Amino acid sequence: MTVADTPDTSSAKTPKPATAAPSAKTVPLKERLLRTPVALPLMTFLLLLILWEAGTRIFAVPSYILPSPSRILFGFEAVPAGRWVEHIWATLRVALLGYLVSFVVSLPIAVGLAKSRLLSGALYPLLVVIQSVPVVAVAPIIIVVLGTGDAPRVVITFMISFFPLVVSMTTGLAATPPELIELSRSLRAPSFREITQIRLPYATPYIFSGMKISITLAVIGAVVSEFVAAEKGIGYFIQFSTSMFKLPQAWAGLVILVAMSLLLFQIVSQTQRIFFPWSLPKGQK
Amino acid sequence: MTVADTPDTSSAKTPKPATAAPSAKTVPLKERLLRTPVALPLMTFLLLLILWEAGTRIFAVPSYILPSPSRILFGFEAVPAGRWVEHIWATLRVALLGYLVSFVVSLPIAVGLAKSRLLSGALYPLLVVIQSVPVVAVAPIIIVVLGTGDAPRVVITFMISFFPLVVSMTTGLAATPPELIELSRSLRAPSFREITQIRLPYATPYIFSGMKISITLAVIGAVVSEFVAAEKGIGYFIQFSTSMFKLPQAWAGLVILVAMSLLLFQIVSQTQRIFFPWSLPKGQK
Amino acid sequence: MALAGNAINFSGVGQTFLTGTGSLTALDGVSVTIAQHEFVAVLGPSGCGKSTLLRLTAGLMKPSTGSVSVFGLSVTQPRDDVGIVFQKPTLLPWANVEDNVVFPARHKLGRVTPEDRAQAQAIIETVGLAGFEKRLPSELSGGMQQRVGIARALFLNPDILLMDEPFSALDALTRDMMGFELLRLWQASPKTVLFITHSIPEAALLADRVLVLSERPGRVIADLPVPTSRPRDETSLGTPEMQDYAAHLRSLLIRKEAA
Amino acid sequence: MALAGNAINFSGVGQTFLTGTGSLTALDGVSVTIAQHEFVAVLGPSGCGKSTLLRLTAGLMKPSTGSVSVFGLSVTQPRDDVGIVFQKPTLLPWANVEDNVVFPARHKLGRVTPEDRAQAQAIIETVGLAGFEKRLPSELSGGMQQRVGIARALFLNPDILLMDEPFSALDALTRDMMGFELLRLWQASPKTVLFITHSIPEAALLADRVLVLSERPGRVIADLPVPTSRPRDETSLGTPEMQDYAAHLRSLLIRKEAA
Amino acid sequence: SAADLVTYQLDWLPGGDKAPIYVCVQEGFCQEAGLEIKIEPGRGSSEAITKLATGTSDIGSAGLGALMAARATEGVPATAVMSIFNMGPHAFYTTADTGITSIKDVKGKKIATSPFTSSNVFLPLVLADNGISEDDITLTKSDPGALGPLLMTGQSDAIIAWLTDVSRYTGQAKEAGKEIVILPWADAGLELYSAALVASDTFLSERPEVAKRFVAAFKKSLEFAYENPDKAAAAVAAMVPELSAEDVKGSWLDASKLAFNEVTETYGLGALDADRLQATWERVAASQDLDPASLQPEDVVDRSFMPASE
């Protein structure tokens, strides 16, 4: 029998005993790095940037195919800061509004789907339909019906981002242990409290899993909606710059877009970490 | 205290006692309907079709805004059947290949994310980046690098459909009860069997939740990839017909697309129902 | 203690489940009456349908055959005056001990008053969890979790208390202590108790009457009043009368095995 | 039975957990030696660290202070020759009874031979689950699930068997039956057993030695050999010697309460 | 010997306005020139130019303005070898009931355009030429498919679209019971080249003979298509099953006016006149905010591949 010298290296899964409880402050560097949610991704990105810059230089990649990071940096200067802010705000506003609508609409739908098989049979296919309709095909109706303000863009964002929320919420709501449902029934509590006080909290890990997917889809949705109807926004800016062959500037837009997605994703993740720590799997608290 | 006459109406959640075990064959109509996965959605659709047809007729909606179902029917004739098959096959092939790639790529990534916080910190943001880059912006590189065959389209489909799989799989893999992980560790089983024999089966409900989202995204991905680069496929056909102002024909394509999504979604759902019945929430078996 | 009227009545109760591989009869022809304020223990081999009997009483399930009535009314849905301790603790993982205990108030009525909190505090002390009010269930041992479940069932001060092996996860000491505490509570504010257990001494010590169920399908094979009068204490079990009684219960359970 | 050499050795073992609200010492200065083929029971109040002690022995955790060794080697990771019965059944919900029992073979070695299946069948019969081989855990009662867990731990025929309240969910009958069955197995193929329980009679009936732990932080407050020789049966508990022994254990547990 | 394979890049999806290349294949002009053609649909001029620049395609149609911008900003290795449409296709479409009869009338009106059409960059110039400022109109941008509906439902007073779509919008107007009115920008002074035959520099330098043969065959096809619109339509419909000959014919007739007109009569078919090139570049530079000195328009073209005029 082999007995390893370094014990318990794979113990990330078990509750961590405080091996050195009194001197708990001397957390090893590796641990400290892991606890900073920013340092590690940042390092990855720096590495990628360097590789990218080197790659485009070594292989002399023409900038109309892939501009180097340094050229993209100049792309930011192409547009005054104020204009950037306008673009960012336009996209952010639509993404957040669409996300909100998705959430607000998904919740009752998921509750319905989880509680009633009749509804589930009738509604699920409809949701799949909405989810799978390409936006271009229905853009004319949406625009004719909703005009050209934020409304059509929010609806398009909703159409693109709501589905993962519904699926995750429904899965989560149905995953509640039956004993707790029996407890609720035995208390003869109103049905909505079974939802709000038992099923929803239990569904929290699932809901956040859906919210993480949806938030990035909401940004994509906002961008797609800008392809269809907009005169402002990062998506519009990227497409516009591309059609003008101003590629470094288009890539600058892309960088901002990606940063926006990352930020929103982090906000959702951190919301879960801070406000719903019990919903995180063990070892991630 | 009120005691209702019709007992136990909300007992869908508790294990169903065989109230009339001997005459179990006389299942009430409602139940029988619910067990047919086709009848109910079909009825919903018929109802919607009738409303749609009536609506377009009563309000005389011009067909360049919203064609009526009967006009869409004529849209199918615009193209010979053989050509439809070619289009469908082109889209289906790319969607399925992209889905497959998504699955195959997501699995090891999710395992890595679930097992290592270091990897998780470095990789998650990268995934969000890939997920949030609008395809149009990077399409030129993809096409230049991968040529004009199926490859760029499969990659685009992958980019659009892999994220929900990774998120759901990761959530699921981390949700395994710690006792079972202890059992695995106490057996000193190779780490991959902890994954294949414990974590993965436990993650099954989450994985299917992700797979349901992803399959419709794979279809969307195939369609989007056809918007960007293709000479065939339902997405191409819809885009083409729209740009030629042939709305009934575009809607015919849309109908086929939606049918394809529904079918694939059903296949995923039924796969879970038939092969992994224990992974379904109680009352849906 | 005065026994006034009937609290629970089973008449010809049977329960059959549909399983993946056929059907399974868990209970068959159970006819029993439990008087108000009576403390009835149920003994029986594992899988004989004890939990099922409790679920039927709670109105969480409808019998396949026969009928269950509580205070003269047929049980068709859960009632307000019934508290349940489940076989598994089934706590809310996100709520601390105190919040789990006051959960019935929050869940049923939608609000928690300071009186509720005071009441919860008293019960938490009774079950020996003082000082753990703010702990999450995941930070408690298995036995402590079960005690939270008991506290929660007591919280609404129900007329009928249904307990499904509430003490099986407790250590011997806590078990005895909780048993006597339960008796004290029961005497202070009289309740009808249906108490499922695997322990013959526990049944003999706590109950007025013990029902013994057969192996599946569960039938009542004995319905025996406990021969000793109350109040009882640890020594009560030592009397020859009680030793005989316990031996009889044991033999009933074993006889079934032989059959 | 010959006791050859030391199987398990705890020296100065302490365990401290970091919790959300500070740190919590579960075990403190536990120094005990268990000989090979010895059957040792551990008694102690709920939450005193019994499960923690077992986890340390299994190599699933490293002690904060002190060291644990098995067969003379410091425990730094799980070992092949240790079988564990967990406090919760922890079965695979998608696998039927038989597949759960043979799971250690499938999981450790990647394959299941016909001999494995035959072996599993024998053990399933031993734990009284014959006829339930193809049932899923969700179709079993709580007690039956726990028996599957015991069968699984016995399957690899380990030298050391760690059992965390294995019988607490069983009915009295099955409990006794399983206890004697465990003794039979232990005598037929000698094993070192560390047996956590809440039941004094159970500890006295099964063990060579009983360790009593104090309330948290758990310390060994007594280490008492059982006075009766083997083989034992139901009547063994009736002897005055054993009555005294049980009373002594009880007083130790209660004394702690008073303190 | 085997025919030379040439990949032809469309700047948009197949359609009537792309008839010449289909004629070249179907009527055998390309085959006669020893060429085998592979037609790649495109998604806009910039995308087509990128594909040509990277050598993914050999030659194709793309906006000359877009090529100039791509040259000025990124120096892409692609060159125009022949003009196809020598007039801008841009126009206002309106309906008779709006009372708009000239470009000057759009002042104060609601106008819809698609978000990324090249027309948008010329709009300020056209408006300025007609004494209107951008603030005088309400411009909304929406999906091309929505423009017709917006016009027909009266949500917009006019839309900006291309002259290649006359027959399609006329069809929609008919369904809506309205009469379409078209105000081409070229009539109001916007003189510029639009679609041109653009080739990859690699293609031109590595296979100049093939390029010459192709340009000649293409020119022949263009003329043939103009003279035989029915056959041109049939050629497209034969290769694009989604299109019927009637659809194609309408849009080819609309489009061919951009290739055969008074400019053609003056300079000849396919010609790239230096002055008109300069005018085009000035317009492009002004509209896209580029330095006029950053490009010599002559650098963008290479007339040596044109067949000597008969």
Ligand SMILES: Nc1ncnc2c1ncn2[C@@H]1O[C@H](COP(=O)(O)OP(=O)(O)OP(=O)(O)O)[C@@H](O)[C@H]1O
């Ligand atoms: N929902 C269900 N579906 C199918 N079978 C069930 C269901 N619930 C219980 N059973 C079966 O009914 C029988 C009785 O179950 P029950 O839980 O009432 O037993 P029990 O007497 O409480 O057992 P234990 O003492 O082990 O808790 C068992 O054999 C069990 O497998």
Ligand SMILES: Nc1ncnc2c1ncn2[C@@H]1O[C@H](COP(=O)(O)OP(=O)(O)OP(=O)(O)O)[C@@H](O)[C@H]1O
């Ligand atoms: N992972 C952990 N994190 C924090 N505290 C823990 C952890 N595991 C156990 N504890 C605490 O350590 C103490 C001892 O736990 P343990 O499970 O060993 O008790 P036990 O003696 O087995 O109790 P029981 O008889 O109720 O099962 C308890 O107070 C428990 O709350």
Ligand SMILES: [Mg+2]
């Ligand atoms: Mg039970």
Ligand SMILES: [Mg+2]
């Ligand atoms: Mg324990």
